Amino acid sequence: xxxxxxxxxxxxxxxxxxxxxxxxxxxxxxxxxxxxxxxxxxxxxxxxxxxxxxxxxxxxxxxxxxxxxxxxxxxxxxxxxxxxxxxxxxxxxxxxxxxxxxxxx
Numbered sequence: 001x002x003x004x005x006x007x008x009x010x011x012x013x014x015x016x017x018x019x020x021x022x023x024x025x026x027x028x029x030x031x032x033x034x035x036x037x038x039x040x041x042x043x044x045x046x047x048x049x050x051x052x053x054x055x056x057x058x059x060x061x062x063x064x065x066x067x068x069x070x071x072x073x074x075x076x077x078x079x080x081x082x083x084x085x086x087x088x089x090x091x092x093x094x095x096x097x098x099x100x101x102x103x104x105x
Contacts (some may be wrong), residue, residue, distance in 0.1 A: 009032070
């Protein structure tokens with residue numbers, strides 16, 4: 001099976017939060033990596049999402065400078081939209097996470 005990895009940089013202008021990450025993250029540019037696996041047996045090329053991770057500053061970890069956290073890509077996109085829509089408000093205030101029911105996989 002063929003695997004592909006996509007890397008991108010995501011910039012937040014305000015503090016932000018993600019559901020799968022503890023605490024509020026500072027504004028800045030973050031590295032995001034998405035891993036997908038090719039679906040064999042189809043008459044066209046298609047990939048299935050395996051994981052999306054974001055690189056964050058390490059929190060209270062001795063010796064570590066960064067941490068890699070698996071996140072939901074739709075939650076990341078929602079955080080980016082919240083960040084973009086709140087650019088005219090207080091830049092020090094964290095972008096709130098709207099409440100949603102828990103996911104059941």
